[in-house]
Each structure stands twice: as structure tokens, then as C-alpha cells.
Amino acid sequence: MIAAALFVGFPVYVLVNLALRPTSDTSSPIAPTASPTLDNFTQAWQQGALGGALANSVLVTVCSVAVVLAVSSLAAYPLARVTARWSRGAYLLVLLGLVLPFQLASLPLYQTMRDLGLLGTPWALVLFYSGLQVPFTVFLYTGFLRALPRDFEDAALIDGCTPLQSFRYVVLPMLKPVTVTALVLNAVAVWNDFFTVWQMTGDATIVRDNWPAMVRYLDWIRQETGDTYAGQGSLTGDWLAPQKTSAQLMSDVYYGYVARLMAQMALAIGRPSEGEAYKELFGRIRQAFITKYLGTEGGRVTVKSSLGDASPTEPGADPNQKTEDNSQTALLWVLKLGFYETEAQRRTLVGLLADNIGNDAAYKAAHPNSSRVRYAENTLSVGFLGVNVLAPVLSDEGRTDLAYKLLHQDALPSWLFSVKNGATTVWERWNSYSQDDGFGPVSMNSFNHYAYGAIMEWMYAYMAGIARDPDHPGFKRFLLQPHIDPTGRITQVSSTYESPYGEIRSEWTVDDAGRTLAYEAAVPPNSEATLHLPSASADSVREGRTPLSRVDGVRFLDHTDGVSSYRLPSGRYRMTAHLR
Incomplete structure (x- = not known):
């Protein structure tokens, strides 16, 4: 002990x-x-403006818990004491609130808060937490009440008490144990929540409040690695990737990525000088990365993703498997962050990525020691840190055809491999289970995991085409950029997104011959969209018989590489375009 x-x-x-x-x-x-x-506590309190944050947290927690306890105890009393059929049905309806994830109600709640004028106020959070915690608290109270004898209540009723008086003077004092339990559980849940604050307010306050902590984190990395501009190292790296990438390379990549995010966030909260400093830091990290990892010996471009070991802690990993140059994840991040020097290098890197994904007989013959030789053509080979950028980078680099091929693939490793083997959820591993081999490494094998579900972001932002404009957060201005399926297997897509300004709609259909694209879009009031629509020419994009460029309020931007671009004001649009 x-x-x-x-x-x-x-x-x-x-x-x-x-x-x-x-x-x-x-x-x-x-x-x-x-x-x-x-002194450290004093400095943290002053720099972090923790006084105001503490006051807000106390206000939200106290009010939320008070509402939850009052509503839940009153609701649980008739549910526990009344035996009619409606009572059982009502109780089951309350329990349904425990089963359904709160994310289902996020968009309706956001709209409600917006319509009530509560966005950015503590009362929006009080209402949200109250509704979120009531089902669980009713469940606690109901179970406790059913275990209490009714004798005291019956005696009170005989003495002339109303049911409400009986509850107040007889039952409520006996609920002290479960009330304390509910108070503690609800207070902890409300106090510790972070995500919902940002989700429900939609402003930069969360960035501003946490800015000192983020600055200290970047300062700590700089203190650890100095003028090498390398990351601080990583124990996990590209977790669970079939093709291994140096964990140090992934740390270096994320150091650059975070520095770039800091530059963007600094501008959002009115710190332009700090934004310039982080922009300069990103440039230095980029140059250090290129010097260390981007090889050009003999005129051949190589991303040296074998410089360093992969994760030393990954359960079930083959201890003899080595990291490899030009791994999929390394190539993706180099392209995403622009860690190259010339356009010729960029084109070469895209080609290397396409060859790796294609994984045909010629590729396998040229790379006999690669882990890729064990897998089929047109398969992915990324882990947790590559899957989120895989399809978006392919589309950004003009290879949406490869993104769709990966989406349709059902051989290991792929998204549909799990579906083919009976999955109804997203798995932690690409091979969490197969009908042929059974379960994957059981020391760590979740069948309900978020990471590989990142493909849904691409399906919204690229396949359907509803995407945020990086220069205009919050969907005041956004992108409509549908990417049709070059394989021809998907011919119809329909999607909506509830933005702060209203519903955005993007829907497309390709005819059987693949010659004509029918596209419908809705741009909500007080917002505008930049449309990038596949078309053989700008003149072929029409709303009815009228060229889209001549529709009132629409502004034609350009036509490049088979894509026509326009600026659309709010409204509904139904258009067609010739694809060839």
C-alpha cells in the first residue's frame, strides 16, 4: 500500500x-x-484574466444545477408514484434523452439561442446544460423515490396535505442523499465542459481566453528545441498507420501546423504583431523541415520519412516494421503545408502520392521492402494523423479521382473494409475485425472511435461542396465547390448545413451519359457564396436558358481548368452545366 x-x-x-x-x-x-x-499563481491569474472566467463559470454552474435539481425532482415524483400507462411512457421518453447523443440537438439549439438573442451570453449555456442533464437526474431521482416507502406520504395526505405539500415537507427531506449525489455529478459535468462553450457561442472568446496558455505551449517547444525548429517529439506519431512514418517528422509537421494556426488566430483576436511573429516562425520551421527531410539527390525528390522510428508505444505493432521514405502521411502533410520549394517539386510529390496510393505491380516491384506490397491497389495507408488530410489534400491537388477510388475501396485498409465485415460504427483500427482473421490486437481495439470518421468532413466540403471560407469564419461567406465522382459510381448527392444565417443547400445530379450536371444551391439571407462548378465552359452554366453570369446579383469570376467560378448573393439557384 x-x-x-x-x-x-x-x-x-x-x-x-x-x-x-x-x-x-x-x-x-x-x-x-x-x-x-x-508569484506563479498571481501571474497566471492576472495574465489569464481568470477572475472574470471564474465568475462566469460559477454563474453558469450554480444556475444550471439549480434548474436541473428543481425540474428533475418535481418530474421524478409523479413518474415514481403514478402507475398509469402514461407514466411509464413518459419515463421511457425521458430515458430516451440518455440514449440520443446531444450533438443531434446542437443545430436546433443554436438556432433557438440565435432567435432568442442569447448567443454569447451565460444564459444560453444554462439552458443547454439544464436540458442536457435533466434526463440523467430524473433517472437518479426516480430510482431513489421508488425505493422509498409510501407510508409517510399516505399519512400526510390523511392529515390534509396536498400532493405538492406532501412532496415539499415529507418527501423532499428524504431526498437529501440523492440530491447531494445529483448536485455533485451535475456541477462537475457543467464546470468541466469546454467544447460546448465554443459550439454554442461561435465567437473568438475561447481563443482569446486561452491565448496565454497556447503561447506558453509554443514557447515551451521553442525552449526545448531551440533554433533547430524541430518539434518536441512524439510517442504516438501517425497512430495505427499500416505504413510507418517517423514520429519525429510528425512532431515537426505539427509544430509547423500549430504555428500557422497561431498566426491565423492572432489576427482573429486583434494581435497582428504576434500574428506576424508566428508567421515568421512557421517560415523558419518550414525551411528547417525542407533542409532535413526533402531530398533532391540525383534529381529525385524524396520525403525522408524514414528518419527516425515510428511510435514505440503502439499496441500490436510489428516490432520489425521500419519507417519508410515517401509514406502517404508524410507526402500529404508536405503538400498541405507547402513544405517544398518549387512547383516542379510539388508536381513530383503529387505523383509520388498517387503512385503510393495506386500501389500497382510496377510500384510493388520498385519497392519490394515496403509494407505496401501486402495490400491491394488503390488503398490508403494512413493512421490517425494522416486520415484527416488524405481526401482533402487529394482534391486540393486535383486528384479527386483518387479520393473517390479510396472511398469506394473495400479491401484492407479502407473505410468500406469494416462495413464489408459487419461494422455499424467507425472502428479504431483498419483491421479491428475481419471475417477471415477475427479480432485485431485485443490489447487496444475499440469498435466505436472517432478518428477514421474524418472522411465525413471531405464528403460535406468536397463531395457535396459546402465548405467554410478560411478568410471569413462563421459562414458569412462560404464556398460551394461540388466535386463529382469521376468513377461514375455516385451520380447524385444532396446535403444541407444549418449555418448561423440559415440553411445552406448543395445538391447535384449527373445524367447517365455523364454529359450534364444539374446543380441546386441555397444561399441563406445576409450571406454570400463563392461557387466553383465543374463545366466545359462558362457559357454552358445556365439557370434555365439564362447564362448564370447574367442572373441578377451574380458575379462571374473566371473559368480555369474546367471549373467556372461565381460570387452568389443570397437566394435559391437551379442550374445546369455541360461537362464535356
């Missing part, structure tokens, strides 16, 4: 020791602090 206590208490000791240590003390974190100080 002593050993267990030391094992659990040691991290707490280190945490407290470092919190009380002055910044000038650079000794070992294990050694006791010689001059303990509270």
Missing part, C-alpha cells in the same frame, strides 16, 4: 513543487524547491 501511495502521490508532488518554484530555479523538478513562492 505504501508503494502504491508513493506511485500515485509522486506526480502530485512534482506538480506542486513546480508550481511553487520561481522561474529562475532550473534545478531538477524532483528536488524540493528552495525558495517557494506564489
Whole structure:
């Protein structure tokens, strides 16, 4: 027991020791602090503006918990005491709130808060948390009430109490144990939530409030790696990828990616000078990456993704499998971040990526030691850090044909491999289970995991074509960029998105001969869209018999590489375009 206590208490000791240590003390974190100080807490409180944040958290938590306890206890009383059929049906309806994920109600709730004028206020969160926590709390109260004898209530009713008085003076005092339990559980759930604040308000406050912490994180990486401009290292890397990539390369990539995000966020919260500094940092990281990883020896471009080991902690991994140059994930991130020097190099990198995905006999013959030789043609080979950029980068680089081929593929590794083997959820591994081989490595094998579901983002933003405009957050201005299926297997797509301004619609159909595209779009009030529509020529894009460029309010931008571009004001559009 002593050993267990030391094992659990040691991290707490280190945490407290470092919190009380002055910044000038650079000794070992294990050694006791010689001059303990509270200056770190004072500085954090002032720089993070924690006073206002604490007040908001207290207000939201207290009000939410009070509403939940009051509503739930009153609702549970008749559900527990009344035996009529309606009571059982009502109770099952309440329990349904425990089964359905809250994300189903996110968009309707957002619209409701917007219509009530509550966006950006604590009361939006109070209403949200109250509704979210009531089903679980009713469940607690109902179970507890059913276990209480009715004798005291019957005696109170005989003495002349109304049901409400009986509940207030007799039942409520007996509910103290379950009330304390419900209070603690609800208070912790409301206090610790982070995601919903951003989801329900849609403003940059969450960025502004957490800016000091993000700055410290980037400063810490710089302190650890200095002028090498390398990442701090990674234990996980491109987790569960069939083709292994250096974990250090992935750390370096994400250092650059985060620096670029910081530059964008700095502008969003009115910190232009810091934005320029992070933009410069991104440039230095980019150049260091190119120098280390982008080989051009002998006129051949190579991304040296074999420089370093893959994750040393991945359960079930083959200990003998080596990292490889030009891995899919490395090529994708190099293209996404522009970690190359010339357009010729970019074209070569796209070709290397296409060859890796294609994985035909010639590729396998040229790479006999690659892990790719075990897999079929037109298969992916990415893990957690490659899957989210795989299809978007392919489309951005003009290879939507490969994105669709991967989408349709059902051989391992692919999205439809799991479906073919009975999946109804997204799996953690590409090979979590197969009818031929059974379960994958059982030491870590989830059948309900988020990561590989990232393909849905591409299906919305590229297949359907509803995408955010990076320069105009919040869908005040957005993109409509449908990408039709070059394989011809998908000929109709319909999608909607509830933006803060109303419903966005994008729907397309290709005729059997693949010659004509019918496209419908809806741009909500007080917003506008930039449309990029596949077409043989700008003149062939028409609304009815009228060229789209002549429709009132529509502005023609250009026609390049088989795509016509327009600026659309709010309204509904129904158009056709010749594809060839």
C-alpha cells in the first residue's frame, strides 16, 4: 500500500513543487524547491484574466444545477408514484434523452439561442446544460423515490396535505442523499465542459481566453528545441498507420501546423504583431523541415520519412516494421503545408502520392521492402494523423479521382473494409475485425472511435461542396465547390448545413451519359457564396436558358481548368452545366 501511495502521490508532488518554484530555479523538478513562492499563481491569474472566467463559470454552474435539481425532482415524483400507462411512457421518453447523443440537438439549439438573442451570453449555456442533464437526474431521482416507502406520504395526505405539500415537507427531506449525489455529478459535468462553450457561442472568446496558455505551449517547444525548429517529439506519431512514418517528422509537421494556426488566430483576436511573429516562425520551421527531410539527390525528390522510428508505444505493432521514405502521411502533410520549394517539386510529390496510393505491380516491384506490397491497389495507408488530410489534400491537388477510388475501396485498409465485415460504427483500427482473421490486437481495439470518421468532413466540403471560407469564419461567406465522382459510381448527392444565417443547400445530379450536371444551391439571407462548378465552359452554366453570369446579383469570376467560378448573393439557384 505504501508503494502504491508513493506511485500515485509522486506526480502530485512534482506538480506542486513546480508550481511553487520561481522561474529562475532550473534545478531538477524532483528536488524540493528552495525558495517557494506564489508569484506563479498571481501571474497566471492576472495574465489569464481568470477572475472574470471564474465568475462566469460559477454563474453558469450554480444556475444550471439549480434548474436541473428543481425540474428533475418535481418530474421524478409523479413518474415514481403514478402507475398509469402514461407514466411509464413518459419515463421511457425521458430515458430516451440518455440514449440520443446531444450533438443531434446542437443545430436546433443554436438556432433557438440565435432567435432568442442569447448567443454569447451565460444564459444560453444554462439552458443547454439544464436540458442536457435533466434526463440523467430524473433517472437518479426516480430510482431513489421508488425505493422509498409510501407510508409517510399516505399519512400526510390523511392529515390534509396536498400532493405538492406532501412532496415539499415529507418527501423532499428524504431526498437529501440523492440530491447531494445529483448536485455533485451535475456541477462537475457543467464546470468541466469546454467544447460546448465554443459550439454554442461561435465567437473568438475561447481563443482569446486561452491565448496565454497556447503561447506558453509554443514557447515551451521553442525552449526545448531551440533554433533547430524541430518539434518536441512524439510517442504516438501517425497512430495505427499500416505504413510507418517517423514520429519525429510528425512532431515537426505539427509544430509547423500549430504555428500557422497561431498566426491565423492572432489576427482573429486583434494581435497582428504576434500574428506576424508566428508567421515568421512557421517560415523558419518550414525551411528547417525542407533542409532535413526533402531530398533532391540525383534529381529525385524524396520525403525522408524514414528518419527516425515510428511510435514505440503502439499496441500490436510489428516490432520489425521500419519507417519508410515517401509514406502517404508524410507526402500529404508536405503538400498541405507547402513544405517544398518549387512547383516542379510539388508536381513530383503529387505523383509520388498517387503512385503510393495506386500501389500497382510496377510500384510493388520498385519497392519490394515496403509494407505496401501486402495490400491491394488503390488503398490508403494512413493512421490517425494522416486520415484527416488524405481526401482533402487529394482534391486540393486535383486528384479527386483518387479520393473517390479510396472511398469506394473495400479491401484492407479502407473505410468500406469494416462495413464489408459487419461494422455499424467507425472502428479504431483498419483491421479491428475481419471475417477471415477475427479480432485485431485485443490489447487496444475499440469498435466505436472517432478518428477514421474524418472522411465525413471531405464528403460535406468536397463531395457535396459546402465548405467554410478560411478568410471569413462563421459562414458569412462560404464556398460551394461540388466535386463529382469521376468513377461514375455516385451520380447524385444532396446535403444541407444549418449555418448561423440559415440553411445552406448543395445538391447535384449527373445524367447517365455523364454529359450534364444539374446543380441546386441555397444561399441563406445576409450571406454570400463563392461557387466553383465543374463545366466545359462558362457559357454552358445556365439557370434555365439564362447564362448564370447574367442572373441578377451574380458575379462571374473566371473559368480555369474546367471549373467556372461565381460570387452568389443570397437566394435559391437551379442550374445546369455541360461537362464535356
